Amino acid sequence: MSKKYFYFIYAGLFGIALVLFIGFALPLFFDFDPNQMNLEEQLKGPSAKHIMGQDENGSDVLAKVSIGARVSLSVALFTVIFSAFIGLIIGSLSGFFGGKVDQIIMRFIDMVQAFPNFLLALALVAALGPSIKNLILAMVLTGWSGFARLVRGEVLYIKEKEFVQGARALGAGNFRQITKYIWPNLYGTLSVQATFAMAGAIITESGLSFLGLGAPPTTPTWGALLNSGRRFLEEAPHLSLFPGLAIIIFILGFNLLGDGLRAYLDPKSAS
Amino acid sequence: MKGLVNRLLALIPVLIGVGTMTFLIIHLVPGDPTDLILGDQASVIEKEQLKQQLGLDKPLLTQFSTFWTNTLSGDLGQSVYSRKPVAQLIMSRIPATLELTLGAMLMALLIGIPIGVISSIKPFGFVDLTSSITSILGISLPGIFLGPVLIYFFSIRNPIFPVSGRGDLSYLFLPALSLAIPLSAILVRMTRASMLEVIKEDFIKVARSKGLSKKTIFFKHALRNALIPVITIVGLQVGTLLTGTVITETIFDWPGLGTLLIDAIKQRDYPIVQGCILLIAVIYVGVNFITDILYQWADPKMRAS
Numbered sequence: 061m062s063k064k065y066f067y068f069i070y071a072g073l074f075g076i077a078l079v080l081f082i083g084f085a086l087p088l089f090f091d092f093d094p095n096q097m098n099l100e101e102q103l104k105g106p107s108a109k110h111i112m113g114q115d116e117n118g119s120d121v122l123a124k125v126s127i128g129a130r131v132s133l134s135v136a137l138f139t140v141i142f143s144a145f146i147g148l149i150i151g152s153l154s155g156f157f158g159g160k161v162d163q164i165i166m167r168f169i170d171m172v173q174a175f176p177n178f179l180l181a182l183a184l185v186a187a188l189g190p191s192i193k194n195l196i197l198a199m200v201l202t203g204w205s206g207f208a209r210l211v212r213g214e215v216l217y218i219k220e221k222e223f224v225q226g227a228r229a230l231g232a233g234n235f236r237q238i239t240k241y242i243w244p245n246l247y248g249t250l251s252v253q254a255t256f257a258m259a260g261a262i263i264t265e266s267g268l269s270f271l272g273l274g275a276p277p278t279t280p281t282w283g284a285l286l287n288s289g290r291r292f293l294e295e296a297p298h299l300s301l302f303p304g305l306a307i308i309i310f311i312l313g314f315n316l317l318g319d320g321l322r323a324y325l326d327p328k329s330a331s
Numbered sequence: 332m333k334g335l336v337n338r339l340l341a342l343i344p345v346l347i348g349v350g351t352m353t354f355l356i357i358h359l360v361p362g363d364p365t366d367l368i369l370g371d372q373a374s375v376i377e378k379e380q381l382k383q384q385l386g387l388d389k390p391l392l393t394q395f396s397t398f399w400t401n402t403l404s405g406d407l408g409q410s411v412y413s414r415k416p417v418a419q420l421i422m423s424r425i426p427a428t429l430e431l432t433l434g435a436m437l438m439a440l441l442i443g444i445p446i447g448v449i450s451s452i453k454p455f456g457f458v459d460l461t462s463s464i465t466s467i468l469g470i471s472l473p474g475i476f477l478g479p480v481l482i483y484f485f486s487i488r489n490p491i492f493p494v495s496g497r498g499d500l501s502y503l504f505l506p507a508l509s510l511a512i513p514l515s516a517i518l519v520r521m522t523r524a525s526m527l528e529v530i531k532e533d534f535i536k537v538a539r540s541k542g543l544s545k546k547t548i549f550f551k552h553a554l555r556n557a558l559i560p561v562i563t564i565v566g567l568q569v570g571t572l573l574t575g576t577v578i579t580e581t582i583f584d585w586p587g588l589g590t591l592l593i594d595a596i597k598q599r600d601y602p603i604v605q606g607c608i609l610l611i612a613v614i615y616v617g618v619n620f621i622t623d624i625l626y627q628w629a630d631p632k633m634r635a636s
Contacts, residue, residue: 171348174619175612178574183356183608186596263473267578270475271593286475290582293479294487304476312471319467 068320075313079306083129086122094123094280103296113298116288124280125302131281132310135192135274136261139199140254146200147207148250152238154208155215165208172205181264185273192275199264203257210253211246218242248325255318259311266307282307335624342620349612354398357605358391368411368599385411385602402609408602410595417606420591427497428587431579432572434503435510436565443515444561447522448554454527462519469516474575477509478582495584506583510575514568521564525557532556559629566622570615 098118106113112121154165172180184198215238218224224241232241268274269283277284282303289299365378365387382388385408386397401408407417446466450459485505486494492505529535530553538548580589588607595603 167344167348170345171352174345174349174616175352176570176574176615178571178577179608179611179615182574182577182592182596183353183604186604187356187359259471266473267475270578271581273596283475286479290479293483297483300476300479300483304480307473307476308468308471311473312468315467315471 065320065323068316069324070320072313072315072317072320075309075316079129079310079313080133082122082126082306083133086126090122092120092123094119094127096120096123103292103299105296105298112302113296115296115299116292121285121299121302124285125282125306127280128282128285128303129306129310131192131275131279132262132265132307135196135199135265136258138196139203139261139265140257142196142200143203143257144207144250144254146204147209148211148243148246150204151208151211152215152242155212156219156234156238156242158216162212166212169205169209172202173209175202177202177260178264178267182268182271182273185268190273190276192279195265195268195274199261203261206257207250207253210249214246214249215242218245252318252322252325255314255321259314259318262307262311262314334627338620338623342616345616346613349616350399350402350609351395353605353609353612354395356608357601358394368601381411384409407606407609410603411600412598417602420603421588421606421610424586424588424591427585428573428576428580428589430497430503431506431510431576431585431587432569434507435514435572435575436569438507438511439514439518440565442511443518444522444558446515447519448526448549448557450519450523451526451530451557452549454523459523462523466516466519469512469519472513472516474509474513474578475582477512478506478579481505481509482582495582497585506579506585509582510572510579513575514572517564517568518561521561522557525560526553529553529557559626562629563622563626566618566625569618569622573611573615 096119098114101114101118102116104110104114104118110120110122112125115121115124150165154162175183180202181198184201185194188194188198219237219242224237227237227241265274266281266283266286269279269281270287272284272287274283275281285303286300286307289296289303292299365373365381365385369377369381379388386394389397405418407421409416410420413420446462450462453459482494482505485492493502496502535548535552538552543552576585576587577589577592579585580587581593584590588611592604592607592611595601595607
């Protein structure tokens with residue numbers, strides 16, 4: 061078992077790097093336009109010029125998967141950063157001050173979590189209308205509660221530790237106790253949670269885009285590509301294969317990284 | 332018994348919260364919903380008629396109280412287009428979703444628990460490593476890709492199962508499997524972790540020192556205890572399954588709640604959307620509640636306290 065988690069971390073980083081490469085580096089080498097139609101080469105399989113093949117309009121699939129990578133990454137990144145930040149603030153208030161504040165916040169979290177996450181995000185996007193901004197908003201409105209619950213639990217535990225009580229005895233105010241003494245002990249747990257949340261956000265984003273409720277229909281997200289690829293599953297499976305593989309590699313990357321980080325930060329839990 | 336009543340009472344505020352949130356999501360939409368439903372071409376009179384029909388001409392608070400009195404008496408409103416009662420539309424779709432969810436759950440249990448148990452016999456052995464790696468992969472497989480892959484291999488290349496629709500059991504197999512694979516991957520991991528945890532306990536040492544056979548210890552003593560936390564996971568995953576059906580039903584054209592919801596969203600048939608969301612959320616709360624109770628009942632330590 062010794063240091064097995066490093067393989068997880070490396071494998072995870074490799075998967076994430078691969079998708080980043082497709083999203084950001086490949087456009088520099090290949091001069092491709094995702095909207096360039098070529099009606100003589102409809103649904104053509106992979107070739108030297110179009111390594112992921114061409115779609116029903118003869119457009120390059122790689123170009124679309126590349127844009128999809130950027131959309132997925134940025135939606136997931138913004139979602140997780142905002143969710144983690146809101147969760148950190150609300151969870152800290154709840155755990156640190158306890159009492160009425162804690163009760164009200166926890167009841168509210170219970171209410172948000174009484175909805176399955178995907179359903180709540182789906183309902184919000186359906187009400188707000190499909191756009192990348194609304195997609196992120198909907199996912200943050202559902203995603204913060206998990207972080208808040210986690211942070212609250214940790215804060216409850218850490219605030220009773222001697223070093224925090226010592227700081228309090230020496231006259232550190234609430235704000236200073238939270239930011240200088242409690243938060244530095246949370247970043248490990250928070251980063252593991254954030255890594256898994258990235259995987260979750262990508263699944264939700266691609267699912268909503270698949271249903272036509274994510275990014276605007278003109279954006280070639282992975283979910284949208286898989287949805288339009290379904291119509292040509294028989295004659296052109298490559299339309300589904302490549303965006304699908306990209307999603308799996310990306311999600312797998314974050315899941316592996318999360319598993320590895322958790323084992324690294326808390327060796328006891330991995331045994 | 333007293334604990335049970337208290338827990339049932341604690342459900343009330345959660346359900347009120349769920350109802351209120353569903354109402355707010357649908358009713359606090361920016362802009363005029365009748366614009367969205369009827370399009371820009373509609374006349375003012377048409378819009379006013381629709382507003383009256385949906386009750387949108389009344390103040391928000393009145394709408395809110397009507398929403399509650401109607402919902403509690405089982406009236407979920409009417410579809411904007413077909414004018415059919417939403418409750419009736421939903422009821423007609425429930426059997427299909429129930430069939431899919433139960434089928435997927437059964438498959439996941441049949442795949443996940445045995446593999447989890449076998450993996451725990453020799454931790455970090457060949458079988459365990461293989462199943463660990465496969466299950467990380469399984470967790471990372473999104474339904475939107477798994478569905479098309481299964482259709483491609485088992486309906487198009489090898490026409491064993493029908494591509495889509497609902498009928499006899501052969502129609503159920505692929506959609507249920509596509510929901511079951513990620514779930515069984517989670518179950519493998521949980522069962523394995525739980526078994527390894529239980530095997531370290533004192534009562535297993537006692538059983539071993541009594542000279543009981545390995546088989547008896549493993550299946551009678553360890554497995555039974557190890558499955559207790561697995562109950563919780565299964566319960567919590569029902570929510571994931573229910574929302575997963577929205578995507579799976581769309582892919583396989585399965586006439587359940589998920590396709591009803593998505594079609595209603597696309598047509599902006601808000602009463603149906605509201606009804607579906609409310610129902611799925613209530614089922615989710617209910618299943619979580621039952622899971623909690625089952626967990627306590629299954630664990631004698633919890634029962635005593």
